[in-house]
Ligand SMILES: Cc1cc2nc3c(=O)[nH]c(=O)nc-3n(C[C@H](O)[C@H](O)[C@H](O)COP(=O)(O)OP(=O)(O)OC[C@H]3O[C@@H](n4cnc5c(N)ncnc54)[C@H](O)[C@@H]3O)c2cc1C
């Protein structure tokens with residue numbers, strides 16, 4: 001039995017989500033007493049390969065290096081995973097838009113189930129995952145020969161790196177199946193920390209009233225070295241880009257501190273942030289559901305509070 | 315071009331989900347149910363493609379209990395042309411749903427399948443990708459923009475880092491995100507009209523497919539709930555608590 005982890009990366013750097021996924025793999029490896037290989041599928045990923053070889057607990061880094069894998073198109077990625085899967089007991093990828101795109105496709109080609117977004121490993125065939133926007137947790141047991149799993153990154157610590165010395169092996173990359181073609185990516189550039197790995201997040205909702213007012217939030221964010229998030233309402237209204245969205249259908253985050261500003265606290269928003277260690281809510285409506293999950297609530301107008309907060313944080 | 319749209323009936327998104335006291339599953343007795351919100355976007359997109367003259371027929375398909383017909387009726391009231399209901403009382407896994415939908419794709423030969431990016435009950439986010447794989451078609455997931463020609467589609471996908479544009483060959487399976495469009499409401503006259511629209515009813519057994527479960531649910535439990543903390547009076551108090559009590563700043 002060996003576990004295969006699919007590394008998420010952009011051909012240059014390894015995504016932090018890969019390390020969370022690796023943690024889940026390490027827990028599994030302990031349960032099942034087996035080794036872990038990592039697949040780096042991409043084009044000219046030397047640095048990524050080096051990073052992977054240093055992760056503690058990895059045996060082999062498999063490099064599938066080809067233009068066909070450069071943009072991680074789902075069809076080619078799934079084909080690549082399928083060529084390897086029969087040699088593995090488990091295949092793990094992070095439950096990010098990267099992993100969610102090709103893992104179910106690969107699972108269907110292998111005629112096995114996919115287990116989405118596990119939040120805990122119980123044993124080598126039993127896992128826990130959230131359903132109904134995280135309101136319930138199911139414990140489920142898989143009878144498939146290869147267990148295809150995506151990992152909720154906030155539920156697992158980052159695996160340690162530095163002590164590993166895995167071998168790097170070239171494997172044959174799949175040919176482009178020609179079904180889809182990459183056109184472009186518009187990646188939001190930001191000096192601030194990335195949402196899913198930030199220690200502190202401050203998020204704004206419809207209460208901010210427009211995009212300009214997010215400047216008030218950015219001022220506080222910068223004092224705290226925080227990432228900035230948003231509710232769906234704020235994204236839909238065009239205040240901020242889609243990749244800011246926290247929630248059932250956006251990103252799931254679990255920072256040490258989450259500050260919700262002008263956000264009512266709909267079930268779908270809570271689904272994305274209720275595992276944060278400390279939650280602060282700032283809202284004029286004392287009845288807003290966000291206060292039911294907040295450790296510290298401030299019933300006040302955000303337009304007064306944000307400048308004061310920025311000031312107080314010096 | 316004909317479009318097939320997958321429609322699932324789920325617990326209404328405004329309703330808080332409850333777990334049965336004995337941990338054997340979700341308690342849905344008398345709960346308000348709705349069409350999966352993403353599937354409303356999928357139906358809406360099909361309607362817009364039809365209005366733009368790119369699509370000439372919209373067929374909606376739902377796998378589920380008799381009540382799944384409510385969601386199909388809603389899709390017909392929104393403007394779909396006809397529906398197919400595959401009857402089963404069992405909760406099926408996405409792989410099984412994909413296999414069932416595949417039989418209908420083979421029968422109907424659509425040029426495009428639209429499904430939601432995820433069902434808000436199981437939050438699986440799998441069915442579209444799996445169906446696409448089984449058909450050996452191209453796929454576009456998390457789609458928030460769609461431009462369609464006969465041979466190809468150019469789509470914008472919502473990814474974690476921002477937006478991605480790809481071009482996919484037709485036929486294709488496209489899974490849709492909420493920002494693709496704003497679904498219309500069914501007007502009363504259209505609700506009446508929908509009653510006359512054709513609904514084909516198929517028993518799952520008659521498809522002779524292997525839809526056996528690969529996963530056994532051992533337990534369902536409510537996730538830990540947080541309790542409300544304290545209300546602070548001003549910014550100074552908040553900052554003090556965050557520094558000295560919680561130690562997070
Ligand atoms: C299928 C589905 C998926 C969804 N997925 C997500 C998701 O992933 N993430 C998400 O966030 N939502 C999601 N939603 C939407 C969700 O249901 C809510 O509509 C949304 O979260 C509301 O955003 P909001 O709290 O910013 O807006 P509102 O609910 O309008 O709340 C605004 C809040 O601001 C407060 N306010 C107004 N002015 C001020 C002021 N001056 N000072 C202080 N407070 C003020 C108000 O009291 C109010 O509580 C989803 C919905 C569906 C149906």
Ligand SMILES: Nc1ncnc2c1ncn2[C@@H]1O[C@H](COP(=O)(O)O)[C@@H](O)[C@H]1O
Pocket residue numbers: 319320321322323350352353356375376377378408411428429430431432433434436437438439440441442
């Ligand atoms: N029982 C079903 N009947 C019809 N379509 C379904 C069914 N289950 C899932 N789908 C479609 O697949 C999408 C994704 O579902 P899921 O993979 O379960 O998250 C849904 O939004 C529907 O469009």
